Amino acid sequence: MKCTEVRELLGNYMDQELTESMMQRIERHLLRCPACAYEARSLEQARQLLRQGVETPMVSEQIGERVLRHIAERFPHLQQVHQPEEPFSLPLLPEDFEE
Amino acid sequence: MENGRESEESRLVARFRAGDMQAVETLFWRYADAVLAYATRLLGNRADAEEVLSEVFLRAFEGCMGYRAEGTFKAWLFRIARNCCIDRLRQPRLLRLEDGGEPAWGGDTAEIELRVAVQRALKQLPEEYQTVLLLCDVEEFTAKEVAQILGRSVPSVKGMLYRARTALRDALSEEWGEET
Numbered sequence: 579m580k581c582t583e584v585r586e587l588l589g590n591y592m593d594q595e596l597t598e599s600m601m602q603r604i605e606r607h608l609l610r611c612p613a614c615a616y617e618a619r620s621l622e623q624a625r626q627l628l629r630q631g632v633e634t635p636m637v638s639e640q641i642g643e644r645v646l647r648h649i650a651e652r653f654p655h656l657q658q659v660h661q662p663e664e665p666f667s668l669p670l671l672p673e674d675f676e677e
Numbered sequence: 678m679e680n681g682r683e684s685e686e687s688r689l690v691a692r693f694r695a696g697d698m699q700a701v702e703t704l705f706w707r708y709a710d711a712v713l714a715y716a717t718r719l720l721g722n723r724a725d726a727e728e729v730l731s732e733v734f735l736r737a738f739e740g741c742m743g744y745r746a747e748g749t750f751k752a753w754l755f756r757i758a759r760n761c762c763i764d765r766l767r768q769p770r771l772l773r774l775e776d777g778g779e780p781a782w783g784g785d786t787a788e789i790e791l792r793v794a795v796q797r798a799l800k801q802l803p804e805e806y807q808t809v810l811l812l813c814d815v816e817e818f819t820a821k822e823v824a825q826i827l828g829r830s831v832p833s834v835k836g837m838l839y840r841a842r843t844a845l846r847d848a849l850s851e852e853w854g855e856e857t
Contacts, residue, residue, distance in 0.1 A: 589839035624846035625814050631795025632815055635717050637709040637730065645731045646698075646705060652735055653742075655696045 579607045584614050592622060686750040690741050705734060708751060711816055712758050718811050719762045719804070721796060729765055733758045752825035755818075759808055759826060766804075798848035806841035813838050 584607050590596050591604050608615045637645075650656050692700035712733055716726035736757045737750075799807050805827065812818040812826065813834075824834045 589835055589842070592842075620846050621842045624842060624849055627791065627849060628795055628799075628810060628814055628845060631791045632718050632799075632811070633714070633723075633792060633796075635710075635713050635723055635726070637713050641727055641730070642706065642709060645709070645734055646702060648731050649701055649705070649734060649738060650698060653738060656693075656698045656701060657696050 579603055581607075581611060581614055584608075584611070585617065588614075588618055588621065591618070592625070683749050690750060693738060693741060701738065704750065708754055709734075712754065715755065715758055715811055715816065716762055718796075718799065718815075719759075719807055720765060721800060725765055729758070729761045732761050736761070748825035749822065751818075752822045755812065755822075756826045756828075763804065794849060794852040798845055798852050801848045802841065802844050805837060806844055809834060809838045810841050810845060814842070 584604055587596060587600070587604060591601065594601070596604070608618055686704070689700040689704050693704070709730065713723075713726055713730050716729045716733070717723050720726050720729070733754065737754050740753065740757070799810070802810070808827065809823055812823050813820065818826075820831050820834045820838070823838075824831045827834065829837075
């Protein structure tokens, strides 16, 4: 394979979106081409640093409740659906007791 | 699996339209952390991101009441999140909330240095590059989902992702004054 072909496929190679035989062809090229090997390794390192280095905040219960309250206010048709504590059944009518 | 999730979310959207608050809560808590994380990384500021979070879900549910674009609820939501963040970044600086100055991160010095370097490197990139990197490489969205969010074709997103990864590597190298 030529370097230009490898560079075009490097993104798919990183995401493992190529066939097994194509992955192997690229790996063989990387073993004997230091420039392409550097390209592949440095891009993968940058991706790992990005994953380790980004902040991963979580929504607090307080913020979540505030947003849900805004939504409930904006859409008056919304109703809280509560599960009944007792299984719901229709009241018995006199005819239910008739033989 | 993805189709199962899509049809389940279509049912949740239908329940929201019918007035079921529980469906709203399910959809909200499923994506709230991811939307907040994306907005925080793009805006570089958690306080702004928390303001945007509310706006994103309000707009998303407003959209669900009427016409909704093709694609998954998740892609729809992040498309709105991106637009809200861009609007926020365009606002005059005085209208945007400011951080206290001190990073709110825990961890040792090396971890904080890494986070600062990554944040600075990301900020040097065009917004579209930041978005493809954050969604594809951090949140692990598929190229198809990101294509729906950006309104681009899948090959165009893949090409952009490669250029964004190269730009990030170069920016990180500059941040550390050496090659990564």
